[in-house]
Amino acid sequence: MLRTAQIAPLVTISLLFAYHANAAETDLVLDAEQARIEAVAKASASTISVFAGAAGGGSGVIISADGFAVTNFHVADPAGNFMKCSIPEDGGKVYDAVLVGVDPVGDVAVIKLLGRDDFPAAEIIDSNLVQAGDWCFAVGNPFLLATDLQPTVTWGIVSGVHRYQYPAGTLLEYTDCLQTNAAINPGNSGGPLFNDQGQLIGINGRGSFEKRGRVNVGVGYAISINQVMNFLGYLKSGRIIDHATLGATVTTDTEGRVVVTNILSSSDAYRRGLRYGDEIVSFGNREITTVNGFKNILGIYPRGWSIPLSYRREGKRYDTVVRLAGVHSRRELLEKTGNAPIPPSPEESPQPEDGDKAPHEDQEKPKMPIPGHGKQEEAKPPEEWKHLYQEKIGYANYHFNQQHQDRLRKALDAMGNWSQTSDNWELEYSLVDNDNGVIHLGPMTVEGKLAGVNHNIEIAGDLTEKLEPSGSGGLFLALYTWKRLLREKFDTFGEVYYLGTAPRRDFDAQYDVLVGLYDALEIRAYFDQTTGQLMVLEMFPESDSDPCEIEFSEYRETDGYTLPHRMVVRYGDDPFDIITVKKWSLQPAGEGV
DSSP: OOOHHHHHHHHHHHHHHHHHHHHHHHHHHHHHHHHHHHHHHHHHTTEEEEEOGGGOEEEEEEOSTTSEEEEOHHHHHHHOSEEEEEEOGGGOEEEEEEEEEEETTTTEEEEEEOSOSOOOOOEEOOGGGOOTTOEEEEEEOGGGOOTTSOOEEEEEEEEEEEEEEOOOSSSBOEEEEEEEOSOOOTTOTTOEEEETTSEEEEEEEEEEEGGGSSSEEEEEEEEEHHHHHHHHHHHTTTBBOOBEEOSEEEEEOTTSOEEEEEEOTTSHHHHTTOOTTOEEEEETTEEOOSHHHHHHHHTTSBTTOEEEEEEEETTEEEEEEEEOEESSOHHHHHHHTTOOOOOOOTTOOOOSSOOOOBOOSOOOOOOOOOTTSTTOSSOOOOGGGGGGOOOOTTBSOHHHHHHHHHHHHHHHHTTOOGGGEEEEEEEEEEOTTOOEEEEEEOSSEEEEEETTEEEEEESOSOGGGOOOSTTTTSHHHHHHHHHHHHHSOHHHHSEEEEEEEEEOTTSSSEEEEEEEEETTEEEEEEEETTTOOEEEEEEESSTTSOOEEEEEEEEEEETTEEEEEEEEEEETTEEEEEEEEEEEEEEETTOOO
């Protein structure tokens, strides 16, 4: 038995241990608290309030130092072409901003704050890494209460990931969302959702409100930042953006498999081999186990992207890449967003879905004056910024599309003064089987011998019928349109516009994409974002057909012009041939070859 003299030191030691343990725990709590404060301060710096005068307003987040910011379409649309935005810096500053591009289906818009090139930008991470149970916080301007231009912060957890909400109206569809119990109320729309490190993971867009009222009940949804980043290149093009369809519908069968129930024979998926009854195994490199899961993934990609698809038939797996069509026709999308209707374009084709989309449920329209501008109804752009907006049917702001066109034109012209060449080009080549020959690209003809067959194509009449050589998808026409793209100014080539950034077969790499329409032909030119070199040209004789694809490489200088000396030609799933150029002949204008 221990005596009192022996117990006292033990009690003292226990108390000391308890003291140090409590002190350590206190330090951990204080450290965590300080980390949270720093994360909130870091994140709040990039959060903006968007003011639309009597139309209301909302929130947003700056994503790059040059002022590009993301908000909701339903926040930006009422604000018009120009708006006022505030950042919390130094007690609050107000900047002019201009509309850039809109995605009305996904409820996303990109705007650009003006006046500086060192705006505080959010740190963006892969939102697929987010898991249910992660801490998160929303920052924004709930109920438009930030009259001191300082945002509100609400803390919570990620309640769920990859949430899909069925459309309930005519346009809007929320897919692959992050669900959170961090309070998201009217006015938070368009604002950022951050993880506990202050890194951007989503854009707040929709909340569930008690009895359809204006009070959050703990269920809010944020558009995943991965979806936003997939669309960002398109949004920066200044266009009105559409979402994608596979051209097929799916359901869950009695064995729990996701199988095709209907497919358009005109779809690229059909051309890649997908058929009724096939099981969808993987899409966009994500496993498919439910119909909602499939719709989630489909919803995060824009029209025109090429996406990996894996399907199974009779126990055998097939892996391919499919080009996604649009949910809406161009005319339908513009009419639904209040733009003037336009004649149907060549790219339009019927889709299996009817595009039943929903208008937003919590449009914010409390009247609120723009800070420093009294009670005016609309933000009036200062004279110095008026040139940053250009109206054109089919575009949110054509100015930004023109900027990208000019940039890519300069990239082409950096490789040679093409307009000073003769309209007669010639290339001597060899093929994989060592076959040799010459192809002549004239003003309105293409002549040459390929694989032992002579071809002479006139650029007149129905070009969709002139797809020589056989099996190439129209190689000679593709070469002609490539030469025309280099030599002509874009406004004389035909209709030309900047599509945005998109991947091809490699999927991991994205390219600047320029679209050109000449006669009945559509071309898509893919440029390396770093070097500016033209890497791929696709020529579509019809909207529902495979293009002739030419992959350019081994660029070398020839008589002052940087030209490709290797061209891989593809049509559909198979390579057609590889052209190795031995010699280019480009004479000055006024001279023959």
